[in-house]
Amino acid sequence: xxxxxxxxxxxxxxxxxxxxxxxxxxxxxxxxxxxxxxxxxxxxxxxxxxxxxxxxxxxxxxxxxxxxxxxxxxxxxxxxxxxxxxxxxxxxxxxxxxxxxxxxxxxxxxxxxxxxxxxxxxxxxxxxxxxxxxxxxxxxxxxxxxxxxxxxxxxxxxxxxxxxxxxxxxxxxxxxxxxxxxxxxxxxxxxxxxxxxxxxxxxxxxxxxxxxxxxxxxxxxxxxxxxxxxxxxxxxxxxxxxxxxxxxxxxxxxxxxxxxxxxxxxxxxxxxxxxxxxxxxxxxx
Numbered sequence: 001x002x003x004x005x006x007x008x009x010x011x012x013x014x015x016x017x018x019x020x021x022x023x024x025x026x027x028x029x030x031x032x033x034x035x036x037x038x039x040x041x042x043x044x045x046x047x048x049x050x051x052x053x054x055x056x057x058x059x060x061x062x063x064x065x066x067x068x069x070x071x072x073x074x075x076x077x078x079x080x081x082x083x084x085x086x087x088x089x090x091x092x093x094x095x096x097x098x099x100x101x102x103x104x105x106x107x108x109x110x111x112x113x114x115x116x117x118x119x120x121x122x123x124x125x126x127x128x129x130x131x132x133x134x135x136x137x138x139x140x141x142x143x144x145x146x147x148x149x150x151x152x153x154x155x156x157x158x159x160x161x162x163x164x165x166x167x168x169x170x171x172x173x174x175x176x177x178x179x180x181x182x183x184x185x186x187x188x189x190x191x192x193x194x195x196x197x198x199x200x201x202x203x204x205x206x207x208x209x210x211x212x213x214x215x216x217x218x219x220x221x222x223x224x225x226x227x228x229x230x231x232x233x234x235x236x237x238x239x240x241x242x243x244x245x246x247x248x249x250x251x252x253x254x255x256x257x258x259x260x261x262x263x264x265x266x267x268x269x270x271x272x273x274x275x276x277x278x279x280x281x282x283x284x285x
Contacts, residue, residue: 009022
């Protein structure tokens with residue numbers, strides 16, 4: 001069973017439209033959802049969680065349609081948003097007492113484990129926590145009611161590299177048994193290069209690609225050409241191109257094949273940022 005399936009999901013607003021979004025998150029894996037600010041990442045997450053009513057399309061979460069999620073399935077989904085002030089007036093002991101009554105699957109041992117791992121104090125009010133401590137608290141809560149699917153919206157943004165690395169290790173540990181899955185929206189591509197198995201890229205409400213990370217990182221390339229060499233490249237080999245002051249950057253799908261086919265051009269590996277930049281800023285032939 002796949003953890004998450006979206007088929008042609010569409011949501012229209014006055015000034016923005018999420019259009020025909022389709023992708024699948026296999027069970028036991030991590031998918032990174034990328035795109036510039038305003039691309040539609042949060043709208044997708046809100047549609048999955050049924051916080052926003054979609055206009056068209058189907059969403060299946062852990063084997064159920066998203067608009068008919070029963071209480072058991074809702075407990076099987078852990079959610080972490082970028083900012084949450086819901087528990088600010090309480091300390092962690094008070095928060096746990098509240099959550100024990102909400103979640104039937106609440107596990108105090110797991111919560112205690114993450115409090116210790118994240119160095120979170122029991123009696124300090126959450127409003128006095130740093131941003132990083134608040135984010136760790138949200139992650140500890142999400143993981144302590146034994147979810148099968150974890151959904152995170154910019155959960156590592158604004159955190160220092162050491163703290164991000166610590167949290168990413170927790171995510172990788174979470175999916176190791178191949179029964180848990182994560183959808184993580186982030187604009188920090190280096191985080192996703194470390195942990196993601198799949199990448200889904202949206203731009204201006206449209207799906208650009210949904211692929212395995214290894215295919216993107218190990219097969220895509222940036223071919224650097226002079227004008228004369230660029231003019232000799234077959235149109236079907238060019239995904240996007242962008243003119244730079246002294247060369248033309250060309251996004252290609254198979255860098256080894258392109259290096260053999262166009263020996264006068266240099267073909268470098270493509271990082272996620274490179275792929276995003278050329279799709280957003282580049283031109284089609």
